[in-house]
Amino acid sequence: MRARPRRPPRARTGFPPFRAPRPSPTIRAIVLGGEDSAMRADPAYPHLLSPLRIGSTEVRNRVMQTAHAKMYSQNGHDTQRDIDYQVARAKGGAGLLITGNRLVHPTSTTGNQRFMWAYLKDAVKTNRRLTGAVHEHGARIFEQLNHFGGNATSDSADDIRVLWGPSNVKSPSYGEMPKAMEQADIDELVEWWALCAELSREGGFDGTEVHISHSYLLHQFWSPLYNKRDDAYGGSMENRLRLTREVLDAIRARVGDDWTVGIRLSLHDFMPGGLTDQDAVEAALHLQAQCRIDYINVSAAGYHNIHMAMQPSDEPDGYLVEMTAKVKAVSAVPVFTVGGIKDPALADEIVATGKADMVAMTRALIADPDFANKAAAGRADEIVHCIRGNQGCIGRIYKGFPVSCTVNPATGREGRFGELPPAEDPGRWVVVGGGPAGMKAAETLGKRGHEVILLEQEEHLGGQLRLVVQTPGRHMWNVVARDLEVQMELGHVDVRRATPATPELIAELDPDGVIIATGALPTRTGFSSVFPMVDAIPGIATANALTLWEAIDGTKPATGRVVLLDDDGSRTAAGAAEVLLDRGLRVHVATRWNQLFPFTLGGLDMATLYERLFRKGLTYSINHWAAGIDGTRVEMVNLYTGEPEEALHADTVVVTGAKPDDALYLELTASRGNVHRVGDCVAVRKLDHAIYEGYLAGRELFDPRERYIHEGDLEREAADLVHGD
Template sequence: MFKKLFTPFSIGECEIPNRLVVPAMVTNYCTEDGEATEQYIAYHEEKAKGGWGLIITEDYPVNEHAMGYSNVAGLWKDEQIAGHKELTDRVHKYSSKIFCQIYHAGRQSGPSVNGGVTPVAPSAIACPWLQSVPKELTKDEIKEIITQFGNSALRAKKSGFDGIEIHAGHGYLIAEFLSTYANKRSDEYGGCFDNRARFLKEIISEVRMNVGADFPILVRFSADECVPGGRDISESRVLATLLEEWGADALHVSSGVYGDHNKGIVSPMYVNHAWTVDFANEIKQLVDIPVITANRINDPRMADSILVMNKADFIAMGRGSLADPYLPSKAQSGDLTSIRYCIGCLQGCVMKLTAGEAVTCLVNPSLGQEYRIDYSKTDAPRNMIVIGGGPAGLEASRVLAMRGHKVQLFDKNNFLGGQFKSAAFPPAKGELSTYIAWLISELEKYDVSVNLNSEITKEDIDSLQPDVVVVATGGAPVRPPIKGIDGNNVYFAEDVLLGNVSIGNNVIIAGGGEVGSETAAHLALQSKKISIVEMREDILLDLDGVNAFNLTLILDEYKVNRYTGSKIVEIMEDGVVLENETGTQKVNGDSVVLALGYAPKNNLVSELAGSAYEVQVIGGATKTSNALVASREGFELALNY
C-alpha cells in the first residue's frame, strides 16, 4: 500500500525510522516555568507508541520572556534539563526520534504570557492577533538573544534530544527579522535581504558552535507568509540555498504568520489539503538536504503520494497526530478505517490556545489526558443504556463498551450523529462526517447494540432493567413567539441542511450565528437568493476569527444579503417584517429558515427522577454548547464507570 512512507531516511547523522513527522505544536501542558509535566511527557510518549518517525516538540523559548503562550516547555536554564531528559528517555523506549524546537516569539506575545514584559521585535509594529506594541530591539539585545539560542540548543542536547529545530517561520522573532512585513530597520539587521537574514545566520552559527558538527539542525520557515508585504516563495528559494550553505541539515517548509486573514499555520477546513506541498517541491529542487512539508495533510496515502512524486522527504502531520497518535501504526498495518482523521475544525487545537487554555481535540477527547486514562476492563460490568446518538452519546457508548460494559444505544432518528450530521452539509465541512463514521465503526467493533427509530419511554427503560441510563438527547431548535412563525413557509435549519424539506428560491435566514450563516452558504451554493437577519450588530460574532473570515468570503462571493441590528417581528407568506433602530421594513422572500439556537431537550430526565437506576445527563441535554464539549463529556463520563 505504501511505497516510501515507512522507509527510513536520515537528517544529518540521525536516521529517522519512517517519513512521518509530528511538527511542533503548542499544547500548554507544561508549568509556567517551562518544566515538563507528566501530562506533557505522556502526550509525546503516546505518539512514540503510535509509531511516528520524528517528533518535534513545541516552541521552547530561549529566555523566560520569549514565550508566546503561558505554559510552554523551556530550556532557558539548567534546572529545566532533568524534566526534559525524562521526556526524551520515555520517547526513546520506542523507535521514534525526538527533536527540540527552539524559538523566540517576538511580537507574537504579550505581557500576560511572557513574564509581564513588553514583547520585542525588529520594529515597533503590533501583532494582528495579540496586538501588544513591541519594543524595537537594540543591537546589543539582538546579540544577547543569539547567545541564548546557542545556550538553549546545548541544553537540548544535554537533555537527550536527537536534534534541534530553529523556528524561523510563522511570524515569530526570526521570521520578523526576515520579512519586510515586520522589519522596517535600516541598520545591518534590516533593509536588503542579506541584512534581514543576518539574525538567522548568526543564530545558526551560534547553535552549531554549541552543539557540534554531528548534531542535526533543522530550520523551519514560512515559504509564503500569505500577507500583503510578507515574504513569498521567490525569496524563500534564495533563503533555502543559504540555509544549506550555513549548515542546516534539513528544511521544514511551512507557511503563514499570525492573523485571522491568514490561511497559513492554522489552515482551517476551508483550505485545500496539502496546499503548500508545491512550495516544498520548489525548495527541494534547490537543495541536497532533506525537506519536510506540512499543512492539511492527514491521510497516509496522500502523504505517500507526495513522497513518491519526490516533492518532499518527510511529511509533517500536526493536527493529524492530535486526532490519532496511532495513525502511523494503523496505516502500516493496513487498518486505515480505524484512523481518527482530523476534520480541520480548529475548536480544540487552536481556539483553546487563543483562549489561553490547554489543547484538546474534538475527535480525540483523550488528548492531553494520556497520563491519567485507564482503558482496562472493569471488574464490575454494568447494563448501560445511552439515549441519543450525537457526539456525546456516541463517545459515551464507545468508551463504556471498551471498558467491558453492556451498552444499548437508542436514537429517535433513522441515523446516528445528531446535529453533527447536518453540520457536515455546509460548504467545506464534509469531513465532519468522518468522525461520526469512525464512531459508528467503533460501536460495531465493541458490539454496542444500536437501536434507531426508537423514541424510548420510561416504561421501555424500566423493562430493560438497566444499572445506568445516560441521557444524551441534545437540544431542540428554538422557535420564539414571532407572529406567523407557524406558517407553512417556515423551516428549521437542520431540516433544510439534511434535505428533509423543499424550500423556495428567495430565502430569509433568521439568525446570523454559525448555523444560520453556514445554512446561508449552503443554500447560496444552490443558486438561491439568500438574506440573513441578525439581531446583533454583526454576523458570526461567536465563531473564531479564522473560520469566520473564510465563511464570510463565501457569503460575500455569493452575494448573501445581511440585515444586522434587526429583529423579525412578523413572518408572512411573501417575506418578513423587520424592526431596527430606523423603524420597520419588509424583506421579500418565499421561505424563512430558523437558526435561532437550541434549548436542552431533557423532558425524559424529570420522568426518570426517582428510578431505581442511576441517571446521568450529558451534552446538549444539560446545556447547549458544541461538539467539542459534547464529545469530552461523553468520554469523561464513561471513564468513571
C-alpha cells in the same frame, strides 16, 4: 451487575465504512521498544514507514509531529502532563516529535504565560525526563527554539517588557509596537539562542529546530511585511536573512557538527508584498549554501492570516504539498511537509513521489496518538481521524486553555485517563441516541466489557452531524460518525437502527444502566437571551419562518429575500447562510453579537468564511435584533440604543436556536435508577462536549467529584520534576 452472554453486533448501514486496504496478517510487522527500535515498512505504506536519517539522527519512519503550543507548562517548565502527552505519541509509533516552540529570551513574551522558556538552566532536568521517556518508546525528539518578536504583547508578563522586532511595525493581532532592535540587542539574542541550543543538547534532545515562520522574529526579519530596516539587516534577501545565518552559525559553533540542527521555513506569506514560494526556494538555497543545516521543515502564513497555517476543514488535505515540492527540488537535505494531512495513504504517496521526505501530521496525532502503529499493523480503518475543526486544539489555545481534541477526549489528559479500565461488574447498558454522544458512550462501555445496546430512531447514525456535513467546508466531518461506528464494532455494540426508544422497550431490555443521548430539537421562536423575558418574537408564529435545520436540509424551502436572525454566532449558522446563498437566494444576517459569526474566530474559520460569504453577496447587521415581524416586514432594534432601526424585508425568516430533547430522560428518571444523560439533551453545545460527555459516561464517571478536573490538577507534579531527584 449480572453476567450475560454477548449479543453479536448487527451489520452496519448508513455511513459507508471508512476502510483502508488491510494486508495479510503474515506480513504485518511492527517492532517497538528500546531507543534503537525501528518500525518495519508495512506493504500498504512502505514509503511512509521506512526509516530516515536526518543529520546525525536516525528516525524509524516518516510520521512526525511538528512543534505546537499545548499550554501544559508551568513557570516555563515541562510538566508531567507534557511528558504524558509526548510519550503517548512516541508509544503510538510516530518517528519524530518536535516540542512546542520554546522561548530563547525574556523579551519573547506571548499572549499568556504557558509557554516554555528554553533559557532556564534548571529545565535541563525536566527535559531529560521528557526526552528519556520518549526515547524509551523508540521515537526521536527535537526542541524548537523561537522568539515571538513583535507578534506578542508585553502585558502577558508580570512586569512590563519592551517587545523586540526588526522595525516599529505593530502586530496585526496584538496591535502593540515593538522596539526596532539595536545591534547590541541582536548580538545578545544570537548568544542566548546558541546557549539555549546547548541546553537543549544537555537535556537529551536529538536536535534543535530554529523557527523562521509564522510571523515570529526571524521570519519578521526575513519578510518585507515587517522588515523596514536600511542597515545590514534590511533590504536584500541576503541582508534580511543575516540574523538567521548568525543564529544558525552560533548554534553550530556551540553544539558541534555531530548534532542535528534544522529550520522551520515559511513557504509563503499569502499577503501582497510578502514572501512567496519563490522566495522560499531562494532562501532554502541560500541557507544551505551559507550554513550547515540538516533539514528544512516547511509551513506558511503568519499572524496576518494564521488560518492559512492551520487551515480548518475548508481546504483539501495536503494543501501545502505542491509548494513543499519546490523546496524539495532544490534541497540536499531532508524536507518535511505539512498541511492538514490525516490519511496514511496520502502521506505514503507524498514520500513515494518525492515531494517531501517526511510528513507532519500533528493534528492527526492529536486525534489519534496510535496513528502510526495502526497504519503499520494494517489497521488504518481503526484510525480516529482529525476533522480539522480546530475547536478542541487551536480554539482552546486562543482562549488560553490547554489543548485537547474534539474527537479524542483523552488528549491532554493521558495521565488521568490512561488505558480504558475493564468494567468492575460487567452488565447490560442501553444507550438511546446514535449521535456522537451516544456512539461514544456505547463504544466506551463496550470496550470495557459491558453488553451494550444502542437504540437509534433513524435509519442512519450521526445525529446532527448529518446536518452539519451538508454545509460548505464540512464534508470531512462525515468521518466522525464513520470512525465511531468502527469503534463501536470493536466494542461489540449491538446497534439497532430505526428503533425508537420507549420506556416499555427499555423495560423489556432490562438494562442495568441507561444513557440518554437524544440530542436537541430546533426551535422556531427566535428567542434570544438579549431579551430573556420575550419567549418568542412577536408575529413569528404567522411569518414564513424556518428553523436553522430546515434551512440547511431544505425540508421547508426558503423563498425570496431571506433574513437570518442569528443568536448563535456559530459555524453552523454561517453554513446555513452559505447554503441559502448557494441556492440563489438573497440573504441578510442580523445578529445580536458585536461581530458576524464571532465564534468562528478561535477555530480559524472566520477569514475563510467571510471571504466566501461576502463574494456570494451576503449582507449583515450587527448589534441588532428583531422587535417584531409583520408579514414580510421585520422590525429591528439597535441593542445599544434601544431605538428602532430601518425594518428589513423578508419573504423568509430563518431563526437559530434549539432546546434539549429531554422528555424521555425525565420520564425514565421518575421510574427507574441509574439513568444518565449526555450531550445536547443536557444542554445544547458543541461536538466537543457531546463526545467528551459520552466518553465520561462510558467510563461510568458520574460522580462530580470524579468527573471534573480542577485547574492545575494535571500539572501539579511540575514542582517535583524541577526540584525532585
